[in-house]
Amino acid sequence: MLPDEKSIDGAAVLRSIEVQHGILVERAEGIYSFSHLTLQEYLTAQYIDDHRQIDSLVAEHLTEQRWREIFILVAGLMRGGADNLLLQMETTAQQFINTDNLKNLLHWSEQATEGSEGDFKPAAKRSAAIFISPACAHNILALTSALCPNLYYGLDSISLDLCIFDEALTPNPNLDFFCNIIPELDLAISYNPDLLRDEVFIFNQVFALFRRSVRNLAQAIVQLEIFNLVYSDTLSGKLNALEAKHSGITQSYEARYDLIKSVRRTWYLALSFDPDWLDWSEAEVESLNNYLYANELIVRCKEAAVRVSPKVWAGIEERMLTVREGKG
Template sequence: MKKKPIKKTKPDISKYPDISKYPDKGLKFLTSKFSSRIYSNHFVVTCRIAAREYIFENFVEVEVADFDDAQVKIFSSNWFRVKEDPIKATKFLQRLSENPPIQELATNPLLLTLLCLVFGETGDFPANRSELYKEGIDVLLKKWDAKRNIERAQIYKNLSLKRKEDLLSYIAWVTFEQKDYFFKQKTIEMHVSTYIRNLQSPEADAESLQLDSEAVVKAIEAQHGLLVERAKGIYSFSHLTFQEYFAAREIVSSLGSRRSLSLTDLISHIEEKRWREIFLLTAGMMREADDLVQLMKKWADMLLEQEKELQQFLIWIHQKSVSIEAPCNLPAKRMFYFTLALGFEQDFAIFSVLDNALTHAITPGQDLALTLGRDSHLEVALGYDRALDLLLYLMLSIKNEPFRIFTIKGAFERIYNNFAKSLDLELQQLVESLPNLSPSYQQQRQQAERWWLNEGKSWIENFRDASIRHRNIGRIWKFNDQQRSLLKRYYDVNKFILDCLHSDCYITREVKEYIEMALLLPSDEIKKFLLPQANNPIGAD
């Protein structure tokens, strides 16, 4: 056969009238026929899933792996170059770096394609991640059909776009709730059969349902890429994001319907990390997320409601926060002392939604004892009371680093000089009683260690007593392991509530203000607030 450029070697489909009826078999036939006859050419056959029912002879199978950062940059730059919009490529990469959750998705070639499609149309990513995922899924479910003229399996073809989304949502919820990230083909076909049976007449026979469900699974797999066959007879959603999105959609779609699924089902998973994205997506999809965040707040409060010692701890936090002056609101003060007292002082990310100035003034790994008094931004963000109490806690937490006591001593002097204030007399006398160290660094450390061995323990005890009397701070909370675990759970749930409050979801101003102002309050104080009425309280039918 005479060699021809591959682009000119086009099979005449009209010679093979049965091929259009059986596209898969036709592909196999044509590929085998032409690749064997035109053996000197190179052929590439692509498909949107990792496995097909037929393996071509003399073909090498490859699968596109996840991209690294450099490949993401190359792909997106090439994408927008082809679209003749290189400026948008630069903006795309910049916005990607500003959104770590979206940046993580970009390592998946399929999802990177979707991100480029969405960004190409809107010039930005939606602030609400559920909207972003919806746009991407719309690309798969609708635009892919329009641009590729895809023929559907009959039963699947007859499903409207909403029905397809409903089916995927049902599958996602059932599998995610059962912790099934990978599921057998028979299992997913069973879920499809259940869904189809509810759409069709009750008399639908089992055999036709089985055939229909198998066809639907194959159609979703081959034509959308939302489900993939990971191994023989083992399926999963092509990305966890899709499973999470559709599971959240099922929750929102079920609200107010006759189905038994409700917010109560979701709230029971609030402390499970794998459900975090489901909560955020659900809040973003709801017309109004008031009920959801109120139920989350109620769950948090219930954790410590019957714990007398832990309620005393919350009472101290409340009293301490009310007694100080600081350039922030009461919830931010309470969170500050909560994290400080429990040794969470390194987790300053929590302040990002409560105390923005403090967040920007503190950097990860920063030595606060060295910084305080030298960084005006940090001093302004903290205010005198919190800066002083932070130093007191740093001092009282020292165990085997005596030299740091003298570092903190210098910070005390800088703080009350900069704020033109003085310590309470007893505390000031204790700080001034610390010896002055030699200019020699080596001698400084030796002097500090000798002082610690001879006087350190008694000095710390006196300093703690004075801190408690004059500043109401420094008390040793003798929590057992179970209580500390409960406090950590309480802290994590409240932190998560703040993330939801400040995500891109609609919450009425009254509910948002109530939850923030009641954050970390003891039970007796919470009762003083007027609770906005939730439509779906825990335990309701």
């Protein structure tokens, strides 16, 4: 026989659940939460699926990291298929590509990789091109990993070379960064701190490392076959030319700074990448990385889904990292 509802002590019930089952935990006086976040996320996902709240989930939480697992769980719970979820995520993600600079980046990645010989899907090639470009695409490696793990490993192997390349192109390189990479430089400065004021010494050390990175980048670009022949041949040739040009470094500060600017111009020219595209606002950088994060999440949701129409997924993958006419 059930007790009279009026005689039930709610606080006692909560304490019993907390002590005996461990499902709920009192975080503060009178405030309870689930002891395991996974359980909370699962119940949230189940509620969203049961009550057909996909629209609000995507519209309000697509780029919120703390909702990531809920998206993936929802995709797995949708027994009727996750097509609608993925398509809504795609449409919402595309809204982040809302300026000419962002559209130009995607147009460039498509043009530079179209018809290239690498054995990767077009979307993966476009993500690789964006990674190699000078764009501030912080989330691009995660997307590449989701689209094609093999290509991700190839790019990850040159990520340090790209960092060296970018840092060496600045008028005042970050010495802490280079000391961490060049033990000889770190050791020399520790024994003789006056070397910190020796611009010629620092410059020569940085560009010795830079030349090695140029060789690594040129070799990787040829091997991965991400870019089509026009871009690949031009980029490889220009990078090798840069290496030869840096073999004899002029001592004057003005000449060294001119060389740095020349390197930057040559890099952009080799990629057919307009440097004006990088005159981005903070909002544009945020939009790009929200867009990349959303696309990576789309791939992860597809992997978790019980059922996705092959035709629907083929369309999403074909459109990924491209500008949809009339959108954005």
